[in-house]
Amino acid sequence: MEHRIEQIKKQLHAQSYKLTPQREATVRVLLEREEDHLSAEDVYLLVKEKSPEIGLATVYRTLELLSELKIVDKINFGDGVSRYDLRKEGAKHFHHHLVCIECGSVEEIVNDLLEDVERIVQNDWGFEVKDHRLTFHGICKQCQQSAVKAN
Amino acid sequence: MEHRIEQIKKQLHAQSYKLTPQREATVRVLLEREEDHLSAEDVYLLVKEKSPEIGLATVYRTLELLSELKIVDKINFGDGVSRYDLRKEGAKHFHHHLVCIECGSVEEIVNDLLEDVERIVQNDWGFEVKDHRLTFHGICKQCQQSAVKAN
DNA sequence: TCTTTTAATTATAATAATTATAAAATAGTA
DNA sequence: TACTATTTTATAATTATTATAATTAAAAGA
Numbered sequence: 001m002e003h004r005i006e007q008i009k010k011q012l013h014a015q016s017y018k019l020t021p022q023r024e025a026t027v028r029v030l031l032e033r034e035e036d037h038l039s040a041e042d043v044y045l046l047v048k049e050k051s052p053e054i055g056l057a058t059v060y061r062t063l064e065l066l067s068e069l070k071i072v073d074k075i076n077f078g079d080g081v082s083r084y085d086l087r088k089e090g091a092k093h094f095h096h097h098l099v100c101i102e103c104g105s106v107e108e109i110v111n112d113l114l115e116d117v118e119r120i121v122q123n124d125w126g127f128e129v130k131d132h133r134l135t136f137h138g139i140c141k142q143c144q145q146s147a148v149k150a151n
Numbered sequence: 152m153e154h155r156i157e158q159i160k161k162q163l164h165a166q167s168y169k170l171t172p173q174r175e176a177t178v179r180v181l182l183e184r185e186e187d188h189l190s191a192e193d194v195y196l197l198v199k200e201k202s203p204e205i206g207l208a209t210v211y212r213t214l215e216l217l218s219e220l221k222i223v224d225k226i227n228f229g230d231g232v233s234r235y236d237l238r239k240e241g242a243k244h245f246h247h248h249l250v251c252i253e254c255g256s257v258e259e260i261v262n263d264l265l266e267d268v269e270r271i272v273q274n275d276w277g278f279e280v281k282d283h284r285l286t287f288h289g290i291c292k293q294c295q296q297s298a299v300k301a302n
Numbered sequence: 303t304c305t306t307t308t309a310a311t312t313a314t315a316a317t318a319a320t321t322a323t324a325a326a327a328t329a330g331t332a
Numbered sequence: 333t334a335c336t337a338t339t340t341t342a343t344a345a346t347t348a349t350t351a352t353a354a355t356t357a358a359a360a361g362a
Contacts, residue, residue, distance in 0.1 A: 018329065020339065040320080055341050060320065076227040080349075081319070098278045107278070113271060117264045118287070125260070126292040127249045133286045136269070141277040169358070171310065191348080206312050211349065231320075232348070 001031055004089065011069055025051045026062045030072065030086050037075065037083040037097075037106050077106070077135065094131055100140035107140065152182055155240065162220055176202045177213045181223065181237050188226065188234040188248075188257050228257070228286065245282055251291035258291065 008027055009019040019027075029046045030038070038046070044059040063084050066072040072084045073094045088095060088110060096109040118129045139147075159178055160170040170178075180197045181189070189197070195210040214235050217223040223235045224245045239246060239261060247260040269280045290298075 016338095018338070020329080022340070041318095053341085055343095057321075057342085058340055061339085064321095074229060076229065078225060078227065078233075082229075098272065098276060100278075101281060107276070109272070109276070113268045117268065117285075120264060121249065121260070121287055125249060125258070126295070127251075127258070127287065128290040128295060129287045130252060130289040132288065133284065134268075135284045136272055136278065136280045137283065138281040139279040144277070144279060167309095169309075171357085173311070204312085206314095208313085208350080209311055212310085215350095 001028075004031060007089075008066075008071055011071060012065075015069065017065065017069075022047075022051065022054050022058050023062050023065075025054065026059055027066070030066075030084065034086050035108070037077075037085055039081040039083050041081070043084065075133065075135075094133060096134040096136070098136050098138070098140065100143055101137050102139055102143040105140055105142075152179075155182060158240075159217075159222055162222060163216075166220065168216065168220075173198075173202065173205050173209050174213050174216075176205065177210055178217070178222075181217075181235065185237050186259070188228075188236055190232040190234050192232070194235065226284070226286075245284060247285040247287070249287050249289070249291065251294055252288050253290055253294040256291055256293075 005019075005024065005027060012019050012023070025047050026043060028050075029043055033046070036042075040056070040060050040063055043063065044054070044056045047054050047059060063072065063074070067074045067084070070087060072086050075083050075085055075094075075097070077083065077097075077099055085094075091110075093112055093114075096113065098107040098109065100106075114132055114134065118132070121127050121129055156170075156175065156178060163170050163174070176198045177194060179201075180194055184197070187193075191207070191211050191214055194214065195205070195207050198205050198210060214223065214225070218225045218235070221238060223237050226234050226236055226245075226248070228234065228248075228250055236246075242261075244263055244265075247264065249258040249260065251257075265283055265285060269283070272278050272280055
């Protein structure tokens with residue numbers, strides 16, 4: 001954890017941004033809840049638990065900044081709120097998501113499944129891929145099993 | 152065009168919804184601007200040109216309805232507005248997008264490039280894929296060429 | 303056809319997410 | 333320590349979207 005904070009501090013300094021206590025608190029929340037997909041409001045409430053004096057606008061600004069520096073990725077699952085997801089250490093691309101349309105759970109896939117597809121896009125469309133967003137919508141394992149039991 | 156209107160009318164009737172003049176006007180705009188990615192506001196302004204008495208809320212409601220019936224897909228490219236995209240005739244899946252980070256242009260890919268990937272997700276994660284969202288961010292052909300010329 | 307019921311629209315207000323602003327506080331540096 | 337540029341706070345403003353109540357239009361039944 002401390003190692004990643006240090007790393008992020010360096011990334012900020014490299015662009016002459018400071019790691020203020022508010023920013024650090026925000027990053028810590030993101031690290032602690034790495035497997036979640038928190039909205040700005042969620043992050044705000046969690047940061048507030050430890051640093052009650054922080055303002056919502058600061059959280060928004062920090063998330064925006066981290067987003068620009070590609071430290072977090074901003075995603076939208078179509079529910080009207082932006083969610084913020086820490087990029088895995090050293091990951092070149094954003095990871096993928098499996099969103100269950102039954103229970104709403106979100107699972108992550110770290111593997112890069114798109115290498116072939118990106119090659120095709122590059123060759124056949126002449127589009128230079130820098131990043132991607134891939135989300136599958138469907139039924140998760142748990143819900144499939146519950147459905148079987150219910151019958 | 153008339154053929155697709157008829158088709159959509161049937162889809163609505165199948166769920167006992169009506170194709171009201173407002174809904175028809177909205178669908179016509181979507182058909183006329185099929186290659187675009189219009190926001191609700193965009194659609195509203197275009198519909199208003201021909202049917203000035205329509206209200207914004209009606210457009211929202213219509214788009215929501217079409218979205219539920221999978222006639223249009225609601226997408227979000229991260230700029231804070233939802234965009235609505237007609238699903239290709241008979242298409243099972245949503246098509247993909249290439250978003251240029253230089254000029255903001257959005258290109259569509261109709262081909263289904265994800266068959267293999269979906270099989271992997273299905274087998275290795277036990278996730279039953281119903282639909283997907285795939286967007287690539289990068290540099291489009293035009294911007295690549297402009298960049299070369301500029302040097 | 304006339305009436306009744308239901309669905310859809312309008313006009314507006316309300317909400318919810320996000321961004322902007324000006325004053326105050328803070329961090330890094332001379 | 334003092335200076336200068338950033339950053340934060342507190343709040344207001346904006347923007348997108350949704351809800352509400354009254355009205356209108358459409359379909360169904362007599």
